[in-house]
Structure formats: structure tokens, C-alpha cells
Amino acid sequence: MKYIRFEFGVALGVVLLVSLCIGSISGQSLIDPAIEAKVDSLLGKMTLEEKIGQLNQYSSTFDVTGPAPAAGSNKIRYEQIRKGQVGSMLNVVGADATRRAQQLAVENSRLGIPLILGLDVVHGYRTMFPIPLGEAASWDLDAIEASARVAGTEAAAAGLHWTFAPMVDICRDARWGRIMEGAGEDPHLGAQVAAARVKGFQGSSLSALDTIAACAKHYAAYGFAEAGRDYNTVDISIQTLRNIALPPFKAAVDAGVATLMNAFNEIGGVPATASVHLQRKILKGEWEFDGFVVSDWGSIGELITHGIAKDNVDAALLAITAGSDMDMESSAYVQTLADLVKSGRVEEKLIDDSVRRILRIKFLLGLFDAPYGYSNNEREEQVILSAGHLLTSRDIARKSIVLLKNDGNLLPLNKNRGTIAVIGPLAADKDAPLGSWRAQAITNSAVSLLEGINEAVGSNARVLYSEGAKLAIGQRNFLQSSTYNENDKSGFQAAVETAQKADVVVLAIGEDAWQTGEGRSQVEIGLKGVQEELLKEIYKANKNVVVVLMAGRPLVINWMAENVPAILNTWHLGSQAGHAIADVLFGDYNPSGKLPVSFPRHGGQLPLYYNHKSTGRPTGGSIVFWSHYTDALNTPLYPFGFGLSYTNFEYSDIRLSSETIDMGGELRVTVGLTNTGKRAGAEVVQLYVRDLVGSVTRPVKELKGFQKIELASGQNREVTFTLTSEKLAFYTRNGKWEAEPGRFKVWVGTNSQEGKEAEFALH
Numbered sequence: 001m002k003y004i005r006f007e008f009g010v011a012l013g014v015v016l017l018v019s020l021c022i023g024s025i026s027g028q029s030l031i032d033p034a035i036e037a038k039v040d041s042l043l044g045k046m047t048l049e050e051k052i053g054q055l056n057q058y059s060s061t062f063d064v065t066g067p068a069p070a071a072g073s074n075k076i077r078y079e080q081i082r083k084g085q086v087g088s089m090l091n092v093v094g095a096d097a098t099r100r101a102q103q104l105a106v107e108n109s110r111l112g113i114p115l116i117l118g119l120d121v122v123h124g125y126r127t128m129f130p131i132p133l134g135e136a137a138s139w140d141l142d143a144i145e146a147s148a149r150v151a152g153t154e155a156a157a158a159g160l161h162w163t164f165a166p167m168v169d170i171c172r173d174a175r176w177g178r179i180m181e182g183a184g185e186d187p188h189l190g191a192q193v194a195a196a197r198v199k200g201f202q203g204s205s206l207s208a209l210d211t212i213a214a215c216a217k218h219y220a221a222y223g224f225a226e227a228g229r230d231y232n233t234v235d236i237s238i239q240t241l242r243n244i245a246l247p248p249f250k251a252a253v254d255a256g257v258a259t260l261m262n263a264f265n266e267i268g269g270v271p272a273t274a275s276v277h278l279q280r281k282i283l284k285g286e287w288e289f290d291g292f293v294v295s296d297w298g299s300i301g302e303l304i305t306h307g308i309a310k311d312n313v314d315a316a317l318l319a320i321t322a323g324s325d326m327d328m329e330s331s332a333y334v335q336t337l338a339d340l341v342k343s344g345r346v347e348e349k350l351i352d353d354s355v356r357r358i359l360r361i362k363f364l365l366g367l368f369d370a371p372y373g374y375s376n377n378e379r380e381e382q383v384i385l386s387a388g389h390l391l392t393s394r395d396i397a398r399k400s401i402v403l404l405k406n407d408g409n410l411l412p413l414n415k416n417r418g419t420i421a422v423i424g425p426l427a428a429d430k431d432a433p434l435g436s437w438r439a440q441a442i443t444n445s446a447v448s449l450l451e452g453i454n455e456a457v458g459s460n461a462r463v464l465y466s467e468g469a470k471l472a473i474g475q476r477n478f479l480q481s482s483t484y485n486e487n488d489k490s491g492f493q494a495a496v497e498t499a500q501k502a503d504v505v506v507l508a509i510g511e512d513a514w515q516t517g518e519g520r521s522q523v524e525i526g527l528k529g530v531q532e533e534l535l536k537e538i539y540k541a542n543k544n545v546v547v548v549l550m551a552g553r554p555l556v557i558n559w560m561a562e563n564v565p566a567i568l569n570t571w572h573l574g575s576q577a578g579h580a581i582a583d584v585l586f587g588d589y590n591p592s593g594k595l596p597v598s599f600p601r602h603g604g605q606l607p608l609y610y611n612h613k614s615t616g617r618p619t620g621g622s623i624v625f626w627s628h629y630t631d632a633l634n635t636p637l638y639p640f641g642f643g644l645s646y647t648n649f650e651y652s653d654i655r656l657s658s659e660t661i662d663m664g665g666e667l668r669v670t671v672g673l674t675n676t677g678k679r680a681g682a683e684v685v686q687l688y689v690r691d692l693v694g695s696v697t698r699p700v701k702e703l704k705g706f707q708k709i710e711l712a713s714g715q716n717r718e719v720t721f722t723l724t725s726e727k728l729a730f731y732t733r734n735g736k737w738e739a740e741p742g743r744f745k746v747w748v749g750t751n752s753q754e755g756k757e758a759e760f761a762l763h
């Protein structure tokens, strides 16, 4: 894909603290009778061409396969906007540009219907937050909601009405580059995070000028691309679809999400964009979703390359029949739907339904009352990159850091004495922490690790720096995959000497921002280039190594995990990365993050996930006939839910309020949690169950609840979870979402592999 910005720019805004007002439209319907009346009245005035226009979305910036749009093609699109043949644009940014785009529609088209303007605001608009996978590691739903709130506020101030986020695709295969955009491998955590993000973007009212419509994507199962290769075929069972892939989408719908985006992939032979089952039956039928579905970029046209449509006409017919309401950038609807209706192949009531959904969201956003309301230069100046937004970013960034190893309590470091060597290709990098899918982030605008450490230490300790080696060479951008430095070790010697002079080394290695994201799948998910060699050389020179691992996915890091004493997994943390990492390195913040995804020992284990099935032969010994690899363990290096703290938490045994739950009833599960260490800290207490016998096989463990508990040193607290029979429900052999009677194991503990155990029965 080629992104070529040709017209609209944006002015950089500054300053001022904007208060966070976290509201929720959770559970609220998108149906407001007064608005429905307006929608109907407007629909009654529209010609067929105007209706189809509402279903057509263009980008201001791109051309999918070819070079930059030919001179004049923009003019044609602008003419179409003037004639009411375009309902939405994406990639128009900034108060001025969005106002100009809106004027084209509102002041020229016959009915003056405003455009809905969207952008991928995935983890921040200009103030960047941790990549979503990183934020999920915070397990802090308030912080995640606050992050989306800020992103929405900045985007709204830049004239946008709509973000193509949250991305809620569950992913079990870290080769997939888009794993960075979601909340990891678990449907329960994924559902909670999806709802928090929707609430954050949409606030308490879509019509408020600092909220935007959210879009849960990519519906559905895009994260299950075979072998982790982006856009690849998906072939999963109905149980995996229903029990694993769909719950975050359902949670987003329950939280009032205004829109969904469908997916590029096929599932079981039917591309999601053409899937009646997914869109009409489940989403708009069972879940009663009243918002609209936008296709993914060109995905209606791609029905032809999938080999399910012979031409654009066929593709449009399949997509509109399936319930894809808006056509992003394939022009199939605008070119063919009118004839399809006139020839009787598509009933006009299908078009009306899609138009109604789109107009509904436009009315809810307040676009008819104030089409230019969002495009406000003053607000844009005040809000974007405000001090308060940067603080919110730093807060969640440090909460997202996961302490993977800390032998001999090497961490936290003392910032008041000694010599700290800051080494590595990512140590002074101000760009990688911004991550992939970075909306309007300014290149090289993150606080680097080196800057963060220098500011924290001041003149109290000595800080030395050496890059050691480059990670990526040449161009680093959204369009191309980066080239990695496989040979140049000329910086090693200086780095080794720097390490020798220091009491401790902080080594920043991992992934470039453009190693993950769309179109960036990899077969090797270890350290690229010469980084592992650099690590070994530095470790030879100084054993006190703290690795700061920056990455968009879980990496294979066996040598590191075995040898170096301390590892902080810091993802790509956004604008305030360096400060957030320094906060943790020096103990100003006690790490509390937990992995939302398993860390494999080897790429060959993928897909790898904690909530796997038992198989018929789960264990064995020296005879080979059991489910295992002969050259590697089955287990992850670090399991889902894992993360250490600078303090220690002790769990008491589990107490159950009863040994049984009745259908429709509930059970309380309680543990005592004590902070037995010397520092205050937060622990994510996790509850897992196993349904021992089901009508279909059940996972060996499933997360069903979590609570983030803060305790002072020595403090003790009871932590209680309420388990309802509804929480034990799943998509059964009957094709229903229901709980089945029987025995269950329950664990409460610090990660998916360790926990206190009890048993109960559901009657």
C-alpha cells in the first residue's frame, strides 16, 4: 500500500491541561427515537445515487496498488463529494483540512449531508501511548480508558469524528506483525480492554466535541492468519471463532461501539467482507448491532482476488448482501450499486438499511447540527500534546512495563551514585518507542531511554553512552520493511569499553517500530541483526546487565533469559518512553505489568497460548508417543499473565463461599494477599477456571477475572471474585452460549501457571 499525503496538513498544537472526564455509554443503545425520526425523514428525501454516496468512503492520501493518484483524480473525487457521492473520508487531518473537506460536502451537495472523517488513531493521535499490546500488559482498565480518552480528545480537536480503533483481534502467533495492535491472546482480557477503549474514545456522549466514534476491528478472526502471515487464510472452528475470536467484538458492541470494520481474511472459504454469517446473522442479528460496518481498505474489491467474485459488480453484490455498509476505497459500491438496484439484483431496502446506520451515527455525532464543530483551530492548539496528556501517557507507559527477570535484586538501580552505562541501538532512539500505527506522531519525538535516565539521575551519578551497533539501516517508515544491520560491528569495541567502566549496564535492544504492524510478519522473532552478539560481548565485559527490551511482539530471548540478571520488557511505550522506563529502573515506580501474551521459546512453537486444549496425550516420558516436540519444551519461556515486582506477594489458600453454583447463581472465591516485601506495589490477581468435562473439549485454563491490587509493604487484603454461571458459559455443542453442569477447577494466582487451587460444581 502506498500512502501519499497530497493535500491536507495539520498545525502542531501546544500546551494546556485538559481534564479527563471518563464517561461511559456502556450498555446504551445507539437508537434514539428523535434521531431515528430525523434519519427517516432525510432518507425519504434522498435519491438512490445520494444513498449510495453515503456508502462510499475515500482516502485523501492514497492509491492502493499504483503510484500517486494521477493528476486530476483528486479533482474527480472532490467533484463526487460536491455531488453527495461520498459519505466519508479517511486520512484528512487537522482543523483546517477537515473544515475544507466538510465544506465541500455541506456547502455544495444537494442535501448538505456532512462527511464522517476517520483516521487510524490506534494508540494516540500526536501524544503517543504504548502500543495497544503494551497497554494491555498494564491490566489497568481505567488507565487504558484514559489513554483512549486522550487520543480521542486530540483527534477530535484535529477535526476527526471517528477512529479505526480499537483493534480487538485475538492473536496467538507472534509472527503476525499486527499483534502489536491488539490486547494479546486472551478473550477475557481482550474483551475488558476492548470495552475500556470504546468507552475512552466515545466518552459519555458521541455528540460531545471531545469524543469520537470508535470502530472495533477487524471483524473477524484476522489474528488467526495461517502461520502468522498477514492477510493469509483463516481456517478455524466455530468454537474457536465463538469462544476466542468473537468475545472482544461482543464486548465492544455491548459497550456501545458505533462501528465495526470487517477483515481482509477469509474464514472457512468465505472472506469476512462477504460473510452473511458474521455480519448479518451474528453481528446485526444475534447481537442487535445498530451501528455500521465499514469494509477494510479495498476489501470489497479484494473479493475478486480471493476468487469469490468475478468482477466489481459481483463483489459489491456479495458485500452489500453480507452487510458491509460502507466501502472503504474500492469504489465498488459507487460504481455498481445503482445498476444492481435498478436491475433488481439488490433490493433498495438493503441500501436503505446501510444508509440509515451511517446517518444514525452522523446524527449521534452531532454532525448535522454543527458540521464544523470538531474543526476548531483554537482547541487544536490547546489540546494536542498538552502537559496533562503527556502525564497520562507516562502513567500508563510505566504501568505497561513487565519485569521478566531480576536476579539478586539488581533492580531497582540507585540513581544517586556510581556509573551507569547506557548501551544499545535503541538507547538513544527517539523514534522506535513511538511504535507502529502512530497516527500523527512527530518522527523522533519520543523521550529516549538515554534522555530519561539522564534526567532522572541529574548530576548524582555518572551516565556513559555507547550505541554499540545500529539496528536498522536506511529508510525506516510505514511503507517499507526495514533493513537490519547484519554485519557492522564497528561500534562493539567502544561499547565494550563503556561497559567495562560502569557499575551497571542498561542495554536497550529489541525491535524497530517498523518491525511490527500491518504487512510486517516475520518467521524469526528473535533479536534482529547483530544485537544478540552485542549482548554477549557486553555481558562478557560486565555481568551487571539490565536489558531493556523494546518490541512490538513477544520475542524469542532464550540466551538472554538464561544469562543476564535483569530484563524489563518495555514494548514500544510512546512519547514518554524514556521517562517511564527510568521511573521503573530507579524504583520510582514499582513494575506491575503482566504479559498479555505468552513468550515462546522458539518460533516453531507458534501458535502458542496458555488456554490450549488438553489433547488425548498431554503428558509422557521417554517413549515418544505423546504430544510434544523432540527438540524443545512445550511450555512458553514466560507464560501469559507473568510479571515480577520489586516486592513479593504471598497468596493464602482459596476460600469458596460454597462448593456449588446453581444455574443462574453465583459463587465467591476469596484469597488473602500479603505484600511480604519491603516496597509498596501492585499485583494483578488472576482467576482461572477449568471446565473438566464439556460437550466440546474445554481449555486447560481460562482467565475469568482479574483485579489489580495495590498494597503497602506488609499490608494484607482479602481479594474476592464473584463467579456466576454466566461467566462459565461458552459456545456449546448445541450451538448455544450456555454453561454446562459439571465440575470445575478454579485457581487464583500471580500468572497463568501458578495459583492456589480449589474445585466446585455447577448444578
Ligand code: BGC
Residues within 6 Å of the ligand: 090, 120, 164, 217, 296, 297, 518
Ligand atoms: C488496515 C486497517 C486500517 C485501514 C485504514 C487497512 O490497511 O487493515 O486496520 O484501519 O487500512 O487505514
